[in-house]
Amino acid sequence: MFVRPLGAVEHNPTALKLILGGKLRELRAAAGLDPADVDARLGFSRSKTSRMELGRHGCKAADAQALLRLYGVEDEGAVAEFLRLAARSRQPDWWNAFHDVLPDFFAPLVALEGAAAIIRAYEPFYVPGLLQIPAYARAVIESGPARLLPHEVRRRMDLRQERQRQLDQADGPRLWAVLDESVLLRRVGGPQVMREQLEHLAAMMERSHVTVQVAPLDVTASVGVGTGVTYLRFALADLKDAVYIEHLTDSTFSQKPQAVEQYRDMMDRLSACALTPRESLELVRAHIGRG
Structure with missing residues (x-):
């Protein structure tokens, strides 16, 4: 069966x-x-x-x-x-322990990303959450629309780190992320935090299960993505691929074949136009040098 x-x-x-x-x-x-x-x-x-x-x-x-x-x-x-x-x-799912700080609209992604064979992501504003250092994550969380108490910020940071640990599992997912070039220019948390974040990003880009490409500004302008997208690719035919698009205060999560196919095509076109992983790593290192 x-x-x-x-x-x-x-x-x-x-x-x-x-x-x-x-x-x-x-x-x-x-x-x-x-x-x-x-x-x-x-x-x-x-x-x-x-x-x-x-x-x-x-x-x-x-x-x-x-x-x-x-x-x-x-x-x-x-x-x-x-x-x-x-x-x-x-x-119980591991993330149930974070129900106090896990928005309902974010739960579908957190629930399934650990079961994916490949997590594909396009990020126009920030380094993907799965690749963020704590100080950078704190700055991103605190800049959000919600007014959070200090302990709520810490809890969301803990949740993000738990999600990151899934990448280190032997049977964990591969991560393939495309970043808008502006992500490297946006000094989230200040110059020192950004430098440390880029150093961490460069180190993660050396890992075999992490692929990162940078899309130059003219590329993202022509492909017309518009917002961040996460695409979950599952190895088992019994699980349908899914797309997650996060908005300011809610999200869209879909496993409908037509929607999934459209976003997969968009991600493929974006990846084809972006810098290669080696070129992207060189660009990240160049930004570290300018820091």
Whole structure:
């Protein structure tokens, strides 16, 4: 029923919910049933089947067994594997500990980025959060629209560092970021903080799982991106690729194929026009030298 290994996905309850929900949807369709039929036959509350299939509702063991039995799944190994993953999917996500400072609109990205094979990002204003040093992150957080107390700023910094640790995992995602050239010119936090940030950025650019390109100003003007974009590419066919576009006080998160394809095409065009990773590293070092 499942293609193994699942890798980092096994440790991501949100991703597991989506995968299990997709499997349940496939099994239901193959059985010729619609969600309302299933709810009625199993005595579920209205829309419970749909919520499980969309990954919005965890699947309890009793519910999973009833669903698999209804759909005609009799293989004991397949049932046991489904139940094992269903139990893992009901474990709390690591980021739940930061619910006090994690905006609802940001949660979809944080929930799934650790399960991605590749995180592609375009940043027009700042160094990507996954590559920020603490002092730079503090300056970015404090410049936001929300009026935050000191402990809230620290909590958001801690959340950002926890997200960064996922890049160091053996099965963690690759990061491929394109920065607008203006990011290197914008002295966030002051000259010393910016110098330290660029030094850290240069060091990260030397790592095998991090690719950074700088897009000259005339390139970003012609491609017409307009805002920051994060694109999550998953290795498993059971997880749909996703795009995340953050606005001032909310965001757009989509796994709709048409939207995802449009942003993937845009990211491809932008990467093709940007400086190469080696040229980008040389430019970052040049800015450090001018600091």
